[in-house]
Amino acid sequence: MHHNSKLYYVLTETAKFLSEVRIEGLETMDYFDNLKGKERFTEQGDALVFESEIDKVYLDTPPKIAIIDHEKKRTFVLRKDGLPDAVVWNPWERRSKTILDFGDEEYKHMLCVEPAAVEKPITLKPGEEWKGRLELSAVPSSYYSGQLDPDKVLHG
Numbered sequence: 129m130h131h132n133s134k135l136y137y138v139l140t141e142t143a144k145f146l147s148e149v150r151i152e153g154l155e156t157m158d159y160f161d162n163l164k165g166k167e168r169f170t171e172q173g174d175a176l177v178f179e180s181e182i183d184k185v186y187l188d189t190p191p192k193i194a195i196i197d198h199e200k201k202r203t204f205v206l207r208k209d210g211l212p213d214a215v216v217w218n219p220w221e222r223r224s225k226t227i228l229d230f231g232d233e234e235y236k237h238m239l240c241v242e243p244a245a246v247e248k249p250i251t252l253k254p255g256e257e258w259k260g261r262l263e264l265s266a267v268p269s270s271y272y273s274g275q276l277d278p279d280k281v282l283h284g
Contacts, residue, residue: 146236151176151216153193160185160246178239181220185246189214195241203267210260211243 152175160166162183171186175196193214195204208214217240219227224235243262250258 146178146218146239148199149178149195149197149239151193151195151239151241153190154186154214154216157186157189159187176216178218181218181223183217184215185244186214186216187247188212193241195239201268205263205265205267206241206243207263207265208243208261210258211245211262212248213244213246215240215242215244215246217242 154171154176155174157171158168159171160168162185163181166185176182189212191208193206193208195206197203218235218238219230220235221232224230225232243260252258
């Protein structure tokens with residue numbers, strides 16, 4: 129039996145300052161906070177912004193998540209299928225210094241958004257198949273998650 133809870137790892141280079149980046153699509157979602165003993169919370173606020181270390185598993189997330197970079201005037205649209213959850217991670221200053229292949233200042237310019245199946249891991253028996261999909265598109269920053277349809281945004 130094969131068990132896999134995380135299949136994709138999307139690491140995006142962001143603005144000069146992470147404070148210029150926000151994530152839309154995870155508002156009001158339940159999440160496990162790995163920095164607080166995997167305790168379950170509900171997200172508050174309009175969009176995720178970054179001011180400190182984050183390591184959260186958002187549960188039963190929508191198929192589209194937007195990573196909006198105000199400084200670079202672009203939005204990454206993450207579209208997923210078959211992976212209901214999403215991990216959002218940034219080690220921030222203290223933890224970044226403990227990661228061997230990670231520069232001390234790199235936390236200011238990166239963000240990990242990882243589609244996953246954490247709450248209900250995918251388990252396959254011999255001969256079974258599972259299909260998942262991840263699409264990452266860059267679109268003009270004027271778009272926000274309520275409008276995001278990558279085909280419509282990119283092709284008219």
